[in-house]
Amino acid sequence: MIKAIQLSKRYCTLDALKSIDVEISHNSLTYIVGPNGSGKTTFIKSVLELVKPSSGSIYIDNIKLNGDHAYRYKIGYMPQIASFPENLTVKEVINLLKEIRGNYNSLDEELIPKLNLVNEYDKPIRTLSGGTKQKLNAVIAFLFNPEILILDEPSAGLDPVSSSLLKDKIVKEKANGKTVLFTSHIMSELEELAENIIFLLEGAVCFSGKKEELIAVTEERNLERAIAKLMMGKNL
Template identity: 30%
Template sequence: MASITADDAFVDRQRIEVSHLTKRYGTVAAVRDLSFTVEPGVVTGFLGPNGAGKTTTLRMLTGLVAPTSGTATIGGRPFGQLRRPSRTVGAMFDASAFHPGHTARDHLRVYAAMGGHPDSRVGDLLALLDLTEAADRRTHGFSTGMRQRLSLATALLGDPPVLLLDEPSNGLDPEGTLWLRGFLRRLADEGRTVLISSHVLSEMQQLVDDVVVIRRGELVAAGPWSRLAGSPAVLVTSPDADRLAAVLRGARPDGAPQVEDLGGGRLRVHGLDAPGIADLAASHRLRVHELVSDETSLEQLFLDLTADKAATP
């Protein structure tokens, strides 16, 4: 695949921008006043519970669903105004959208012809997606993982700088998941815009740079994953936990660390790293049996952001 240089002009052309996007079906609002931006050169996770509006948003981005109001653009243009859509955007929404009587090679040739792409792309992508041995097998016999690879190959026919992928790791075994992670990272490192919707949060945490989280069609958080996760806490186990907590709270009078007593001689400390805690404990002759980093997981952040809060009286 051709490498892409992420200069300023490229960034402007390939940025995804969703602005005050709303989609109503009668009285039901699937998406409500949604705004976010997806930048080239990073992998962005598009997250939300079932029914949050992720698929509807992706379909509005690709012109399959008309918004009630607002805009969804790629490089400043709605999908319908792109001159060569498949050379700009590769979309992977349905891993079962194959004619059961077609082989993988047949399928890719049909889509290559429809998009005006050279037939040579078919062989290149079969090799790239590790489908060469299955190229002449009919798709009705494909496993879920093979269907995912063929869907991704279809999205890449135009060598597009923008990829919209809905659940691309579904059905992949651990080896396939590891391969996909590396493959998508390489695409982003080339300067491509990669937006992924997925429910596999453990995998997303290892892959994404940025996240966009929606709930009931509305934005609840967007930005770099590292910023949203915040600094990790440190879990401390000490038989002198009470005295250590007092020392830690007094360590920085102008910005004392937050110390939470978990009971059983265990503390959760925000605002000091493990070496700092160990040094303070040693200087006060306090015993420490364990120091463990307690990083916020993407799953925990997701649950915190999307959980239904109990109504207050």
């Protein structure tokens, strides 16, 4: 369970998050949507302690984040941009992460053959294409069987086949009892996966609840239209 209370983040002149309250329950699929610059990534990075909140607090499984890194054993994170040391091979990058986690056995390597990464194992990172790096990123997020998966724009830069494989994997892990959190700035992109929606707009939570609820409230056909209506309503 992830809980944020009165979470605010201010960069010099910009309020990235304006005192938001978010609760993401255990074993749920939560889709954080919002236009560019709405605070999605800032929220995710606060959960990972990559960004230090200006005020407010975050609890993971009822433990308040305070700088102790142990809670991140529970989290698998797929960042927006994939970047690794250029001269290391794919295998070495994976080994580095195994050594950091001290976990060599209980691994979930399902995605490695599925995403055709076996052939790339001994290639240096600098020779890989952007898409392949993104695949490696996805593999790393799932590798250590984390309880909580945080995927920042997971389908960006992936080809349709890999993207659908990744979606299947997300559904499967949810069925295995994992909590999954993912974002996108294109509403329709991952709509099929979403159970809960958190819609962020200019650093504030605009809507938070079940997908069906949102569609029912706005009386629209799909998520994109529902959110469009929500945004228009807010503007009026």
